[in-house]
Amino acid sequence: MSMPLGGVQVGSYDSYERAQAAVDHLSDEKFAVENVTIIGTDLRMIEKVTGRMSLGRAVAAGAAGGAWWGLFVGLLLGIFAEDGANWVGSVLTGLLIGLAFGAAFGGMGYAATQGKRDFTSTSQITASRYDVMCNPAHAEEARTILARFSLRG
Template identity: 75%
Template sequence: MSASVSMPLGGVQVGSYEDYQRAQRAVDFLSDEKFPVENVTIIGSDLRMVERVTGRLSWGRAIGAGAASGAWFGLFVGLLLGIFAPDGSSWVGSVVTGLLIGLVFGAVFGAVGYSATRGRRDFTSTSQVVAARYDLMCNPQFAEQARAALARLSLRG
């Protein structure tokens, strides 16, 4: 269904929630009530990006993180190559060699990546986009049915 001038994208509003978990709970409740949830849309409004600083980034941390991710990749490649090994000892050799080569290359790439920043970003962080409000929108032909079910949900607490 395409949006028209008279109907906003997603349909008409049947609920509004402070956080995504409550909006998700409402849709889950509608699903439990056998409501046709394919007619529902969750729309986040007033978006903002939140970046949480998780720690200081140093040479040791950059090299260590690179070495760890390289070791995992090297282990994976070693296991794949070990499948084709003719006997057990060469299988172990393939795995250990892949692990060590991955560790070394990962450490080198971690150091190169850190040096490329030239100290402009000496911290680690995680970021996410969050909304101030989450509106539950519904196809107009099912809106009253959705409102009635959501009213039952709000009465349950």
């Protein structure tokens, strides 16, 4: 029979923060934490809708991203400027070109979706349980340390 991924279970927690605190406690107790793995089970993706997407928002977001890249390129090109006026010119030119291209690509990207995704969102993967697993050779020591940790708080 093969060993499960990560070893044998020495603790189980309902949040990642608690599992992380358990491993941190093991580390504080000078346990060899390189033998420990945190495994999240029963994964689910949560997508939170943050707002409507419109052509104006897409163009504005593209322009903002393009402006940052243009500013970066302008600053790089400004290194080779002979005087202050040429440096300012390089930075402003890079900024404006980046802004224009970003706005254009933002608008084209929105148009390419053809209204199939007219909202913005953020997503995250969460687990319903986090198991702290350990190499079998060190599992009993880890269980003993974590038992004291759970009694503490």
